[in-house]
Amino acid sequence: QITLKESGPTLVKPTQTLTLTCTFSGFSLSTSGVGVGWIRQPPGKALEWLALIYWDDDKRYSPSLKSRLTITKDTSKNQVVLTMTNMDPVDTATYYCAHSRIRFLDRAKVSRSFDPWGQGTLVTVSS
Amino acid sequence: QSALTQPASVSGSPGQSITISCTGTSSDVGSYNLVSWYQQHPGKAPKLMIYEVSKRPSGVSNRFSGSKSGNTASLTISGLQAEDEADYYCCSYAGSSTLEFGGGTKLTVL
Numbered sequence: 001q002i003t004l005k006e007s008g009p010t011l012v013k014p015t016q017t018l019t020l021t022c023t024f025s026g027f028s029l030s031t032s033g034v035g036v037g038w039i040r041q042p043p044g045k046a047l048e049w050l051a052l053i054y055w056d057d058d059k060r061y062s063p064s065l066k067s068r069l070t071i072t073k074d075t076s077k078n079q080v081v082l083t084m085t086n087m088d089p090v091d092t093a094t095y096y097c098a099h100s101r102i103r104f105l106d107r108a109k110v111s112r113s114f115d116p117w118g119q120g121t122l123v124t125v126s127s
Numbered sequence: 128q129s130a131l132t133q134p135a136s137v138s139g140s141p142g143q144s145i146t147i148s149c150t151g152t153s154s155d156v157g158s159y160n161l162v163s164w165y166q167q168h169p170g171k172a173p174k175l176m177i178y179e180v181s182k183r184p185s186g187v188s189n190r191f192s193g194s195k196s197g198n199t200a201s202l203t204i205s206g207l208q209a210e211d212e213a214d215y216y217c218c219s220y221a222g223s224s225t226l227e228f229g230g231g232t233k234l235t236v237l
Contacts, residue, residue, distance in 0.1 A: 060224040
């Protein structure tokens with residue numbers, strides 16, 4: 001059974017850097033075809049894909065947030081860490097991590113789906 | 128503003144069928160059979176319902192089905208039940224290993 005759980009601060013101040021950790025079990029992020037993604041959801045709004053890290057340490061980011069995001073993995077700890085710099089009140093959201101199955105398409109790694117998801121963690125940006 | 132367009136809301140009576148559309152462009156939905164659908168109940172994490180346009184994960188009811196025509200993907204729920212009332216989101220591969228979500232659709236079971 002695959003499970004994931006997000007952890008990190010519930011409140012950050014504007015301009016600070018947010019660091020979130022996704023701790024998972026039931027799979028290894030060193031197994032070919034596996035990835036972990038981060039997705040966020042502002043209160044009452046839609047889902048937004050942020051970043052994805054693959055088993056081979058390759059990484060992809062949302063083009064609109066790429067300059068502010070860094071995703072890393074610690075395979076030995078079964079953890080994925082997302083950092084987001086220069087936080088703003090508009091970044092207030094529930095942040096989810098999710099397991100992803102990866103396939104190759106024209107030599108590019110693509111996510112087939114996010115399943116399952118963690119429970120999410122609400123991060124509020126306020127002074 | 129989301130990259131993929133979904134109707135804000137749809138509704139149906141128990142037992143009926145409804146369809147939720149997800150309209151993209153020739154750069155995302157139209158070019159790849161990599162559309163997935165997620166169900167989200169209030170206060171809960173999203174749940175995968177359909178992947179790769181029409182594939183259903185183990186454990187998901189066969190009342191849920193997906194399809195695609197051109198730049199528009201669709202999720203159909205047949206035999207509508209009260210527990211289907213939720214928000215539904217589509218997601219598509221958009222090239223260069225990036226992903227896009229739709230704006231979400233609130234399904235109300237009357």
